[in-house]
Structure formats: C-alpha cells, structure tokens
Amino acid sequence: xxxHQISKVWNAGEKCEQCAIRxxxxxxxxxKSDFELIHRPINEFNLPVGATLYHPGDRSESxxxxxxxxxxxxxxxxxxxxxxxxxxxxxxxxxxxALDGKNYFHHAIVLEDASFCRIPVSQIETLNEHSxxxxxxxxxRWQRVISDADLWLSKLSSGFAxxxxxxxxxxxxxxxxxxxxxxxxRDDMGAMLAITTxxxxxxxxxxxxxxxxxxxxxxxxxxxxxxxTELCEN
Amino acid sequence: xxxHQISKVWNAGEKCEQCAIRxxxxxxxxxKSDFELIHRPINEFNLPVGATLYHPGDRSESxxxxxxxxxxxxxxxxxxxxxxxxxxxxxxxxxxxALDGKNYFHHAIVLEDASFCRIPVSQIETLNEHSxxxxxxxxxRWQRVISDADLWLSKLSSGFAxxxxxxxxxxxxxxxxxxxxxxxxRDDMGAMLAITTxxxxxxxxxxxxxxxxxxxxxxxxxxxxxxxTELCEN
DNA sequence: CGACTCGATTGATAATTATCAACGGTTTGA
DNA sequence: TCAAACCGTTGATAATTATCAATCGAGTCG
Numbered sequence: 001x002x003x004h005q006i007s008k009v010w011n012a013g014e015k016c017e018q019c020a021i022r023x024x025x026x027x028x029x030x031x032k033s034d035f036e037l038i039h040r041p042i043n044e045f046n047l048p049v050g051a052t053l054y055h056p057g058d059r060s061e062s063x064x065x066x067x068x069x070x071x072x073x074x075x076x077x078x079x080x081x082x083x084x085x086x087x088x089x090x091x092x093x094x095x096x097x098a099l100d101g102k103n104y105f106h107h108a109i110v111l112e113d114a115s116f117c118r119i120p121v122s123q124i125e126t127l128n129e130h131s132x133x134x135x136x137x138x139x140x141r142w143q144r145v146i147s148d149a150d151l152w153l154s155k156l157s158s159g160f161a162x163x164x165x166x167x168x169x170x171x172x173x174x175x176x177x178x179x180x181x182x183x184x185x186r187d188d189m190g191a192m193l194a195i196t197t198x199x200x201x202x203x204x205x206x207x208x209x210x211x212x213x214x215x216x217x218x219x220x221x222x223x224x225x226x227x228x229t230e231l232c233e234n
Numbered sequence: 235x236x237x238h239q240i241s242k243v244w245n246a247g248e249k250c251e252q253c254a255i256r257x258x259x260x261x262x263x264x265x266k267s268d269f270e271l272i273h274r275p276i277n278e279f280n281l282p283v284g285a286t287l288y289h290p291g292d293r294s295e296s297x298x299x300x301x302x303x304x305x306x307x308x309x310x311x312x313x314x315x316x317x318x319x320x321x322x323x324x325x326x327x328x329x330x331x332a333l334d335g336k337n338y339f340h341h342a343i344v345l346e347d348a349s350f351c352r353i354p355v356s357q358i359e360t361l362n363e364h365s366x367x368x369x370x371x372x373x374x375r376w377q378r379v380i381s382d383a384d385l386w387l388s389k390l391s392s393g394f395a396x397x398x399x400x401x402x403x404x405x406x407x408x409x410x411x412x413x414x415x416x417x418x419x420r421d422d423m424g425a426m427l428a429i430t431t432x433x434x435x436x437x438x439x440x441x442x443x444x445x446x447x448x449x450x451x452x453x454x455x456x457x458x459x460x461x462x463t464e465l466c467e468n
Numbered sequence: 469c470g471a472c473t474c475g476a477t478t479g480a481t482a483a484t485t486a487t488c489a490a491c492g493g494t495t496t497g498a
Numbered sequence: 499t500c501a502a503a504c505c506g507t508t509g510a511t512a513a514t515t516a517t518c519a520a521t522c523g524a525g526t527c528g
Contacts, residue, residue, distance in 0.1 A: 096377070097377055097380075100374050128369065129366070142380070143333075146331075149386075150340075154319055155311065202508075433514090435476055
C-alpha cells in the first residue's frame with residue numbers, strides 16, 4: 001500500500017508540476033531509492049477558506065508547500081491592529097522558520113481553499129546531507145521571501161492608498177497570466193496595505209467605476225494591468 | 235608573510251568576537267588547516283560615512299559581515315521616492331542575495347564608519363561541503379533578515395508617525411545596552427518610516443522637548459525606553 | 469570675519485486618510 | 499419567510515500628515 005502511494009506521488013506529474021517540492025529539485029535529482037526515503041513521511045492535506053494552518057508560537061516541526069490556494073500570514077500588534085505581512089501563493093513555501101528551530105511567527109490563514117504538502121524538518125535535514133541541490137533551492141526560497149518582504153515594504157506600505165491598492169492587485173496578478181485576480185476582502189486589503197477598511201473600499205469601488213477592475217465573483221476580478229501600472233507611477 | 239597574516243587573524247579574538255563569522259561557527263569548528271583555506275581570500279576593509287558598499291544591479295560575488303558601524307539598505311521607487319528597507323547592525327550579514335546568484339538589490343550606504351569582512355561566495359560554497367555548521371548559521375541569518383523584515387512591516391510601517399518613531403528608536407537601541415542610540419537624520423527617518431522629513435523632525439523635536447530623548451552628539455541620543463514603549467502601546 | 473551651505477525646525481495651509489455612522493444587498497439560519 | 503449577521507459602500511466630519519515656505523544654528527570656506 002505504501003509502495004502504491006509513493007508511486008502515485010512519483011507519477012503525479014500533474015500536481016507536482018506546481019508543487020514547490022518539484023522546484024526544490026528534490027524530485028529531479030534523487031534516485032528512486034532515495035525517493036521512497038523522502039516521500040514516506042510527507043503528506044498532503046487540504047484546508048478550507050478561513051482555516052488556520054498554524055498559530056504564532058506553535059511548535060514547528062514541518063515546513064509546508066502550498067500546492068494550491070492562497071494563504072495570508074498575519075501578525076497582531078500590541079494595540080490590537082491586524083497586519084498581513086505576507087501572502088503565500090501557489091508554489092510558495094510557508095513556515096521556513098521551522099528550519100531555524102523557531103516556533104511559527106504568524107497566524108497562517110487560508111484565503112482560498114488550499115492544498116498543502118507537509119515536509120518534516122528532519123526530512124530536510126536528512127536530505128541536506130545527501131544532496132547539495134536541496135540547499136541551493138532552500139537558499140533560493142529564503143531569498144524569495146526576503147525580496148518579497150522588500151517589495152511589501154517599498155511598494156505596499158508607502159505612497160498614496162490608491163497606489164498601494166494598484167500595486168497589490170498587480171502583485172496578486174503576478175504569474176497568473178490574464179486570469180482573474182484574487183480580490184481580497186476590504187478588511188484584508190486594509191491589513192495588507194496599512195490603510196483602513198473604508199479607504200480600501202472607496203478605492204476599490206472607484207476602480208470598479210472607472211472600469212479598471214471588473215469583479216467576476218466574490219473574490220475574483222479582472223484587472224487592467226496597463227492602467228494600474230500607470231496609477232503606480234504618477 | 236601570508237602565514238603571518240593568517241595567524242594574525244586566527245589570533246585576532248578581539249575583533250572576531252563581534253564578527254558574524256565568529257557566530258557562523260566557521261572559526262569554532264574548523265581545524266587550523268581548514269582555517270588557512272578559509273581565511274586567505276577573506277579581507278577586511280573600512281568605509282567612511284556616506285560611502286556605498288554596493289549599488290543595485292552590481293554583480294555580487296561576496297557577502298559581507300559588518301564588524302563595526304551601521305549601514306542602510308535603500309531602494310528607489312519609480313516615482314523617485316527613497317525607502318530605507320533595512321538597517322544593518324554590527325554583526326549582521328549584508329548581501330545574502332549573492333548566495334542565490336542574484337545581483338545586489340539595494341544601495342548599501344554607510345551610516346556610521348564601517349568595518350566589513352568580505353567573504354567570497356565561492357568560499358561559502360566550499361565550506362558548505364565541509365561543514366554542516368555553516369549551513370545552520372546561514373539559515374539562522376536568513377531567518378533573522380526575515381523576522382526583521384516582518385518587524386519593519388508591522389511596526390515601522392503602520393500606525394501613527396509618533397509610534398513609528400518610537401519603535402524605530404527602540405529598534406535601534408536593541409542590544410545596545412544603555413548606550414546612546416544612533417539618531418538618524420530626519421531624512422533617513424522619513425525614508426525608514428514612510429513619513430516626510432518634516433513630520434519626522436516635528437516628532438523628534440517634540441520628544442526632545444518632552445525629555446524622552448536627549449541628543450548627546452550629532453547622531454547619538456540617550457532615550458527613555460520606558461516612555462517610548464508607552465508611546466507604542468497607546 | 470562674513471557669506472554660504474546644510475540640516476533641523478517651525479508655521480500655515482492643503483491633501484489625504486481615519487473615524488463614526490448609516491444604508492443596501494446577500495447570505496445564513498431559525 | 500423573516501430576522502440577524504456580514505460585507506461592501508458611501509457620507510460627513512475630524513485627525514493626521516503632506517506640502518510649501520521661511521527661519522535658525524552650526525559648520526565651512528574664501
């Protein structure tokens with residue numbers, strides 16, 4: 001049975017195509033014998049919108065890759081204010097602090113039905129001793145988190161509210177082609193951009209009136225990237 | 235001669251005490267024979283206030299540890315706005331993006347006379363094959379950068395300007411004991427906190443009047459941590 | 469020494485955003 | 499089906515911050 005399951009993962013090219021594990025080159029470079037070793041304790045699971053993957057302070061023994069869906073990382077300030085400090089997109093890794101032996105820092109909350117792959121830290125450590133490729137990929141993951149954080153600091157947390165909203169939408173649209181973008185609740189937008197719910201709402205409403213964004217469902221909208229980009233620049 | 239120099243570094247406990255390399259455990263765990271291999275190409279150098287360590291886009295072949303001094307990492311937005319996205323303190327590592335084969339992302343500008351230790355990426359890679367301790371330390375460094383970024387996002391980029399200033403001063407005072415804190419120019423404060431120079435100036439001036447901060451030299455001030463903490467909370 | 473420059477400060481005013489409040493539409497559940 | 503809850507929107511007003519402009523003080527240079 002286990003053998004069957006492992007083979008399934010091995011062959012599950014479709015899902016793994018988007019899986020961060022795939023990009024971590026764990027799959028590409030290891031022999032099939034290693035493969036069993038890797039994948040046995042790794043498991044996949046789903047969480048619905050609103051669910052919590054972990055809370056701050058939770059003991060961390062795994063990192064997670066997001067196969068599908070969207071997740072926000074949330075911090076509460078002493079005065080009760082909520083701040084979303086990061087968005088985890090499909091293919092991203094969450095909970096990297098586990099690799100440093102730290103407890104989780106944030107609330108990780110599902111924004112869109114999510115599918116995760118849980119990877120025990122012990123597994124990563126074992127693999128690190130076998131292959132240098134994993135280390136390279138981890139480096140790259142860390143780096144991505146950092147440059148993302150820089151972007152949030154520079155573009156999503158300064159300037160006029162309207163520009164921030166524009167940047168946010170463009171950010172959410174990244175590597176999503178021309179598909180409809182995830183449109184956060186106005187509350188979440190506020191928490192992401194350090195503005196109030198009302199301000200976020202006003203701006204989104206205005207953008208809708210101007211035809212720059214077109215809501216197609218509760219949390220999906222088509223956006224005019226060109227005009228949004230213009231908004232950012234002036 | 236070279237032998238002499240190497241021995242000098244080997245024995246230079248005083249400076250290395252504060253050096254990130256020390257914390258990276260390169261020194262602690264390696265044999266003296268390895269040590270030569272490590273330290274030959276590593277060199278130390280100084281830069282004065284205002285100097286630039288690197289520009290964005292510069293080809294990166296080294297990471298740097300800051301032995302002494304203070305450095306800011308700066309980004310320019312498309313509209314010309316300047317944003318300081320990070321402060322590098324004594325013992326911190328700068329330019330980690332080099333390990334991911336990326337060009338540098340920011341302007342790294344010296345705020346207080348700085349002493350750096352340049353470590354070629356190739357050296358890191360070589361060492362990584364020898365010792366798992368280095369990898370651990372690198373993980374830890376990355377983690378620190380990320381949690382710092384989270385702090386900047388949550389505390390230094392939201393809330394009222396006065397609170398942000400208070401947080402900034404407390405942040406700069408971290409692990410500095412009761413010594414005088416580095417007091418940035420009002421321009422830099424603005425760029426760090428996403429407020430204008432004038433607002434920063436008004437707030438600093440007010441804090442001085444209230445006796446919460448006491449300027450002892452151009453860029454040094456004594457601060458009342460207790461009262462600053464209170465400011466953050468209400 | 470005096471003119472000059474630079475950074476900090478302050479004032480007056482405008483712009484932006486927050487706050488408080490109300491309303492409409494949708495969904496949920498009794 | 500109706501009430502309740504929730505979310506988004508909008509209005510009116512207050513608070514905060516930005517902007518434009520001027521002044522002050524320290525330090526520099528001819």
